[in-house]
Amino acid sequence: MASKKYDMDGFKLFEKENTLRVLQSTVPPISNPAWATVYSGLTPKEHGLIDFTSINKNYERKLADYNTDELPPFWDLLAKTGHKSLVMTPVMVLEESLSPNVDMITGFPTPPRFSSKEVEVASKKFGFDGEPEIGNGLSTGKISIEEGSRAYLDATKKRAELSKYLIDKNNYDLVFVCFSETDRIMHYTLTLGSLEGLIAPIFEEISKFLIYLDERIKRLEEEAVFILMSDHGASATHYKFIQNSWLINNGYATLKESVNTTPVASNKDSISTKIKSKVVDAVVENKYRRVIYSKLPRSLQKIGEGFIEESQNLEIQGKYIRISESDLDMPKTRAFSSVSTGSTGMIWINDSRFSNPCVKSDEKEPLINEIIEKLGKESFIERAYKGSDYYVDSEKLIAPDIIFDLKEDYTSDFTGYLKDKFIVEPEISRRGDHTKEGIFGIKYYNAPKIPGKIELKDIYPMVLKYFGVKDTK
Structure with missing residues (x-):
């Protein structure tokens, strides 16, 4: 993202290397199948994740999360060979790693889980509590898009500062940090005229983090590879x-x-609508909306789904039926x-x-x-x-x-x-919404260059090869 007002020098690091290119996403270009391909090196046809949910023979949608036991991600394979990793908020990884060699905070769409008490204490120290939920507040008019953007910016800053704290404190072999707020804010803003002020501050914060990583790698004077990537694009x-x-x-x-x-057109002043709005607010604020429905009894799943539908219905009433x-x-x-x-x-x-x-x-x-x-x-x-x-x-x-x-x-x-x-x-x-064109950039520090075209499925073997670890699948 080019901007005169905001500092994007962190992204320019990869432009100077002439390695910034388009990275094709999966079909569909959705985070769950895309990140599953990155974590496992398998195509969607192989890992079987098509979206955040799947459908069963009774026409019921179930949450489809990435199962790290069935498909060990690259950080768990590295851990078995003694390599230590920081894995910060990987999308759709809902269970924390049990390896002592992995410091992890789980990511979107559930509340964060921590791989150790030390990581949890550090997270609380910086006030980081995962990606904030702003959707219901925006759809009901409870918060403005500017307030939503500031909430995402605050979470981005806290994730970056927490990551820097853990990186400086520990001698990690691999660092993986996922900023999901860039994806989320674009869903709410891309048709608005005041686009730059809503999105650019978040990217500027990430740019600062990229510069921090670049400077820290240089100080180490060791062999390293620095990768910048997105799982899809947006328009x-x-x-x-x-x-x-x-x-x-x-x-x-x-x-x-x-x-x-x-x-049916909505009546925002009706008692029924006000009650529904308050119930949905309470659910979202307490994060029950993010409960892993597939692990609950069906009766409780229906209650949770009902809350989500109430939130969505407030946006579409009078336009069409859900x-x-x-x-x-x-x-x-x-x-x-x-x-x-x-x-x-x-x-x-x-x-x-x-x-x-x-x-x-x-x-x-x-x-x-x-x-x-x-x-x-x-x-x-x-x-x-x-x-x-x-x-x-x-x-x-x-x-x-x-x-x-x-x-x-x-x-x-x-x-x-x-x-x-x-x-x-x-x-x-x-x-x-998402497009198939993500981005990929790579910077080498005293390391051999990786030739050829890069696809999402190539990230996994690339990481393992760099550390000399064999794929056990």
Whole structure:
């Protein structure tokens, strides 16, 4: 990000090395599958993570976290060979490392967990409590976007200062620090005119941290490699494609007769709305919204999901109705969208993999081709293609049958419906969304250069090779 007002010299370190380049993300360009590829060296087809959730045979979405026991990340492999690491807030790693050689604070989307009492005490010393939750406050008008930006900036500063404290105190072989606030703030701001003042201060704080790392590495006068990367890019979005509305309006999915299809305008002054808003505020402030639903009884999962839906509904009331998979008449639904939102969407054929199938095996392939062809004719679709190009069915994953990429300026959602319409204005939290183009930069300090094109899956073997550690998978 270029800026005359803000100091971005930390990023210029990589420009001077002439190593700053585009790094292609995963399909879809979502943090969970992307970071899983970085941690494990496996493609999404191999590790089976397609988004933050997956769908089961009963059409239920479950949280899909990165399991470090099944797929040991590079820092745990390094730990087994005596290398010590600092791993700060890795996205979708929900359990702290048990190795004494790994100092860790877990990251988005759950409250932080600590690998040791020492790390927890240090975190409290700097007042770092993970990424702040600002979504509900913004959607209800409780806080302004400026206040939300300042909250993200404060968390970024605290993470940087805590990381510097731990780095200076310990002799780490590897340091991994993830700043998730840069991703989150862009979702709320990219269509706003006052963009620089909301985003640039956060990047400036990261730039200062990059300069600190560069200067510290130079003082060591040892062999080192310094990598800067993002798991995806971001762009502004002015339009939202509601996927299941398209499928319903084109005759591929059917709503249950009991579903009220009339959008209801919100009355912010009503007692009901005020009570709902206060309940959601309390839930978010106490971080129950971030509970790992897949590890709770289904009855408690539904309560938690209800709180999230109340938060989301406050943004979309009067625009369209919010629906879920349970609102679809599955015995009459041939195809439905689920799980993925953003610049890439996914569609499942309702076949024998599900509990209420509507499509026979000999009907599936022609139906896939028909939907792909029809999607391809829509002006907002960049490309539609078969899901089998990227994912396969497994014990853990029912793979999507169709994937589609939207054109620039569009995002998508599978949880909405509006009769005879499927393009709407995005809510506050969708003013920006992910693109496939992330960034990668590398700087060498007395170390041999790594030749060739770099992809996300190359980070894992690159790290292991640098330390002379063999991959045990």
